[in-house]
Amino acid sequence: MTALVRHRLFWPAAVLLLLLAANVAFTPGFLSIEMKDGHLYGSLIDIFRFGAPLILVAIGMTLVIATGGIDLSVGSVVAISGALACLHISGLPDQNDVGGVLTAVGLALGLALVLGAWNGFLVAGIGIQPIIATLIIMVAGRGLAQLITDGQIVTVNSASYKLIGGGYWLTLPFSILIVLAVLALTAFLTRRLALGLLVESIGGNATASRLAGIRSRGLTVAVYAFCALCAGIAGLMISSNVSSADGNNAGLWIELDAILAVVIGGTSLMGGRFSLGGTVLGALVIQTLTTTIYSIGIPPETTLLFKALVVTVVCLVQSPAFREKVFQRRGRRRPAAPQATDDEKVEVPA
Template identity: 50%
Template sequence: MSRVKTALRTPWFWAIVGIAVLLLINSIKNPAYLALSVNPTTGLLTGNLLDILRVSAPIIMIALGMTFVIATEGIDLSVGSMMAVGGAVAMQTLATLDDPTSVGAMLAAIGLALALAILLGAVNGFLVAVVGLQPFISTLIMMMAARGLARVITDGQNTNATNEPFRQLSNGQILGLPTSFVIAIAIVVIVALFMRRTALGLMIESIGINPKASRLAGIRPRPILLGVYILSAALAAVGGLFSVSEVMTVSVSGTGNLMELDAILAVVIGGTSLAGGKFSILGSTIGALLIATLNKTVLFLGIPAAATPAFKALVIIVLVLVQSERVRSFALGRSKSGGTPSLGTPSPGGSSPAAAGQDSPATKEVVA
């Protein structure tokens, strides 16, 4: 029973429930929705589940980078534009090389895209960590600048290219799974091991919980913040590469458009607080899968484009509500003290957070 209660209090558990419910709704409409088949032309597996995994790869990448930014009590509104920059550099590189169909051309395109993204991420980090700008402002500026840079790179035109190795990033398969999804999960595992097997993850969380205390403890926030924004930009560029490789075309206005919202939603659904502090890499990954499933469900159910945002908002609101322990307690008639709990009420046998000297998110001091 204790394990069940623990699972019910885990945010990403409800994300899994949300995915299952959405798949059930789709299966009710079409009983063959979850079926897999083999394409007789390519010999590859096809099916709606594989499509969901394929489209989830870019969301997983930007959500992973956003997780660490939010854990430091920041925000990165430029990830969608970073996707466009990465895709624009890749497509423009492949379109201008003498031998654009080789593996070397693919590696050159990927390398240049990541290099530019790292540079732009370093600018974000510099503005936040050194100059001291608010993350919202600095990344908002970069969101507009990076999108404009993508237009400059492609002369404002949608650019396409031909490179079979690059196309296989999204359209190929490894052990029956989309290549982009396998690569995304591999990156998640590598980053998770690095964060949890070293002290970096704890330092990121400490900066998000109390920047001043972490600095007094000997942690230098500036290089960590710089690295976090560089990682976010690089992962967003990888997500952009996944997006453009599926159709081998970059749309300077469409690629990555509003994807920063999906990234933030995925991170919050996964259990990472916007107030900073502890983060959940697994939760963000599952949240990204939920967003991808929701996007495919909207298309499958034929919901009008005008009503799509409202439908997505409704699903997210329901999910966030069931994640709330207070809402669940109220629904079950088990609200503490027989009424609505008060944020300032001390717990039995202990003092309130304010009395214990703990900082609330609204009173945290931001230290560069």
């Protein structure tokens, strides 16, 4: 039992089950899933569907944090990707043209890759601190997204584009299938190949990994580019789900939720070892928490405060040092100091 409690995924899983139980208490049919018109519906399906963009961004953020870095620009990349795709589709003679939609998707993801590679170049090539290097795109990228949309909300009416974030395939939301594909590919590259070990070595000791012959700079650029690619896909999901692009609000603060998901999943912000399964679990905790807040009727003005308190409790309970200080046995008594024997007693002269 002790080994189970000490597992890195125990507490996130326990909190997730607790949140689901709270929802069941307020909504008895919360866990029910039903089939309608060949599609699966239910609150659990909605958690996965609405949490798909966060899971994608968190997967990319996991690899960046594993290298000892951080990416604050993912929210802006989300906005840029959705804005560019919707702008291109809105100018098509036929918005349902599959070729035109694929071109829009390619342009959006290509720009996301360029932005991610730029972040990696600033970090690995020039040596700028990751939090500063990515802060540039975080600020300027949001302005670029509004420049693309001309400060307006660009709406589209494309069934082909709607499939990405709001469509269904094989009874499941298509966004869930995209997440599963990206997760499977990432897990294969990092756990079945040596790529994951190389990423962890950079985060553990970048200098030692470079001296060992690892091309840390190129790998770091690739990791930041992959993170931006995940954010670009998330931007396509968000914009296609609502059939519009909002350069000002799309992906706002998703970078903070992604970082929290990574931390809840047990990956250290110092870099090194990472857990993709823990990250997915952490993202589901955050999305379930958001669903719980709305389902139990917490006032909207206190939503962020409630969310911050719950995440803080999860992180504290997950900390071995905190648990040792708080949950240690209070019945323990310190051993009494040994008494001196008659031979050891020293007479003090008057």
